[in-house]
Amino acid sequence: MHSLSNRAKVVVKKEMTLMEKIYLPAIFSGMVITIKHFFKKKPTIQYPEQKREFSKVYRGRHILKRDEQGRENCTACGLCAVACPAEAISIVAAERQKGEEHLYREEKYAKTYEINMLRCIFCGLCEEACPKDAVYLTEELAPANFDRSNFIFGKDKLVQPLGTSAHPKTYKPYKK
Numbered sequence: 497m498h499s500l501s502n503r504a505k506v507v508v509k510k511e512m513t514l515m516e517k518i519y520l521p522a523i524f525s526g527m528v529i530t531i532k533h534f535f536k537k538k539p540t541i542q543y544p545e546q547k548r549e550f551s552k553v554y555r556g557r558h559i560l561k562r563d564e565q566g567r568e569n570c571t572a573c574g575l576c577a578v579a580c581p582a583e584a585i586s587i588v589a590a591e592r593q594k595g596e597e598h599l600y601r602e603e604k605y606a607k608t609y610e611i612n613m614l615r616c617i618f619c620g621l622c623e624e625a626c627p628k629d630a631v632y633l634t635e636e637l638a639p640a641n642f643d644r645s646n647f648i649f650g651k652d653k654l655v656q657p658l659g660t661s662a663h664p665k666t667y668k669p670y671k672k
Contacts (some may be wrong), residue, residue, distance in 0.1 A: 555618045555633040558611055560654045563601055568655060569630035572606040579625035584615035601628075609654060613638050613647040 515521055541548055550556075561569045572589035590607035592600045599605075616638075622631045641647060 550635060554635055555620045555623075556636045557634050557638045558616075558622070558649065558654055559632050559634050559656050560606075560609060560651065561630050561632055562656045562658070565598070566658050567597075567599060567601045568605060569601060569628045570606045570609060570626075571602040571604050571628055571630070572609075573604075573627065575625040575627065576622035576631050579621040580616075581619065581621065582615045582617050584612045584617075585622060586610050586612075606651070609651050611649045611654065613649055614644065 563569055572587050574587055574589075577583075577585040577587055586608075587606050587610075588608040589604050592603050592605055618633065620633055623633050
């Protein structure tokens, strides 16, 4: 008997005892484990009345930041879309027109910026790749929905509303 590792295991067929044949010890040990679980603290929380504590490094819903003057930080460079391993981000760039200087920081801006939240794996690579500090992952949960089309987040859901805090961790959630 030769194998790739040159190790052989000898298997001996051992007859089962009477107690092993009737399975009573196995049944009783299983029942003891089940009864122990009845008296343990339940890990379930009563959401939404109780909120779960999240880690300091938790990555939740995305936000496109604005600068101090309220202009969008995103310059549609596409680095976030390239860095995304799930290919969840799509960007269409446009050039800023005369008179739009108060809306967009650079000459080029994201005309459409969409994240498919069904594909997103919340890895944070888009946040790391952004050279303009435009993309942040907040501490809020991505909202649940029954319609797949509601999981395509456009600029209407992603851009930070005017007048909100500039720090992404203090950002208030999107409300429909």
